[in-house]
Amino acid sequence: MASIAENISSLRTRIRQAELRCGRSPHSVSVLAVSKTQDADGIQEAWAAGQREFGENYVQEALGKISELAQRIPDSGIHWHFIGPIQSNKTRDIAEHFSWVHSVERLKIAQRLSAQRPAELPPLNVCVQVNLSGEDSKSGLPLAEAPALCEQISRLPALRLRGLMAIPAPCDDMEQQRRVFRPLAQLQKEMSSRFPDFDTLSIGMSADYEAAIAEGSTLVRIGTALFGART
Ligand SMILES: *Cc1c(COP(=O)(O)O)cnc(C)c1O
Numbered sequence: 001m002a003s004i005a006e007n008i009s010s011l012r013t014r015i016r017q018a019e020l021r022c023g024r025s026p027h028s029v030s031v032l033a034v035s036k037t038q039d040a041d042g043i044q045e046a047w048a049a050g051q052r053e054f055g056e057n058y059v060q061e062a063l064g065k066i067s068e069l070a071q072r073i074p075d076s077g078i079h080w081h082f083i084g085p086i087q088s089n090k091t092r093d094i095a096e097h098f099s100w101v102h103s104v105e106r107l108k109i110a111q112r113l114s115a116q117r118p119a120e121l122p123p124l125n126v127c128v129q130v131n132l133s134g135e136d137s138k139s140g141l142p143l144a145e146a147p148a149l150c151e152q153i154s155r156l157p158a159l160r161l162r163g164l165m166a167i168p169a170p171c172d173d174m175e176q177q178r179r180v181f182r183p184l185a186q187l188q189k190e191m192s193s194r195f196p197d198f199d200t201l202s203i204g205m206s207a208d209y210e211a212a213i214a215e216g217s218t219l220v221r222i223g224t225a226l227f228g229a230r231t
Contacts, residue, residue, distance in 0.1 A: 004042060005049040007226050008033075015220070018213040029213050032081055032202070034223035036061065037230045040068040046226065052077050055102070055221055057084030059093050066097050083165075083221060085139060092116045095158075100125040102165040102202050102221075105141045110153045117158035125162045126153055127202050130187075132180050133169040140166060143183055147191065154195050163200030163218070164188050170207060177211035185216040 002010075008031075015029050034055040035043050043054060043065060056062035059082070066080055081100040086109050094101060095116035104110050104126050117124050128149050131140030141149065146164065154161045164187065168180045181203055192198040204212025204220035212220060223230065 001228065004045045004227060007228070008046060008049045008051060011222060011225055014210070015213065018210045022214045024213070029217060030219050031226075032083075032219055032221045033226050034083065034205075034221050035065070035227065036084075036223065038227050040065050040072065042227055043069060044072060047073065047076060047078065051226075053079050053081060053219075055081040055083045057082075059084075059090045063093060063097060088112060095124060096121075098124070100127070100162070102127040103129045103139065104153065105129045105139065105149075107149060107152050110149075110156055110159060114156035114158040119158075123158050123160040125200075126159045127163045127165040127200055128153065128161075129165045129167075130184055132166045132184060143187060146187060150191060150195065150198075160197055161195050163198055163202060164191075165202035167205070168203075168208070172207070174208075174211045177208045178215055181212055181215040181217075188216065 011031065016026060019026060019029055030053060032053045032055045033046050033051045036057045069076060069078060079099040080097065081102060082094050082098045083102045086103055091109060091112040095113045096118055101113065101124060113124055128146050129140040130143050130146050150161055153159055164184055166184050171177055184203065185201060188201045200219055201217050202219045202221065204217045206222055206225035209220040209222065
């Protein structure tokens with residue numbers, strides 16, 4: 001089995017090739033390492049290979065690893081991204097311990113995150129999660145409702161509105177994957193002229209990141225292809 005460092009290296013190569021194929025500049029796509037179910041050792045190994053952005057889905061699981069890593073590697077430069085469904089009673093932990101949240105789909109949650117963000121920390125980076133697969137998925141709001149939520153989030157003082165995120169239903173045809181991503185990429189482009197920091201399109205996972213890059217992804221969220229299959 002390949003090591004995490006080897007996986008990171010081949011992932012970077014394939015991302016570079018995908019950027020080249022579609023005429024995008026080198027390093028226009030970053031990797032968010034999705035470390036749900038991975039222990040602190042796996043995260044540390046990825047960190048040693050240069051990975052700095054990590055994504056977690058479950059608050060309780062994440063908090064333990066965040067403090068463990070902070071003890072092991074002071075000034076690690078790690079940024080933690082919250083990418084799972086958000087319950088209102090977890091917003092304080094998220095506001096206090098993460099740099100990014102990708103899964104905001106309701107104003108009430110955004111308001112709580114802004115109110116609970118500690119004053120000594122920089123604004124919390126936020127992406128609005130859109131549902132691209134209709135009834136197949138319960139997470140995210142309909143594409144047509146995203147602009148209004150973005151408008152409201154852009155006025156919250158402790159949040160920094162960065163872009164859009166989606167998790168489409170799995171599908172193994174690349175052309176179909178691209179068709180599903182396309183309207184989101186289009187909306188991201190339109191809204192980037194309305195909001196000053198709107199520079200992020202968080203799409204692409206292990207099975208569809210090449211399609212996502214072809215459609216303009218700036219941040220691919222990779223678990224399996226980096227850490228191996230989750231048990
Ligand atoms: C688990 C997860 C990923 C990573 O999925 P892989 O297929 O393992 O790369 C990405 N984004 C979200 C929101 C996830 O929950």
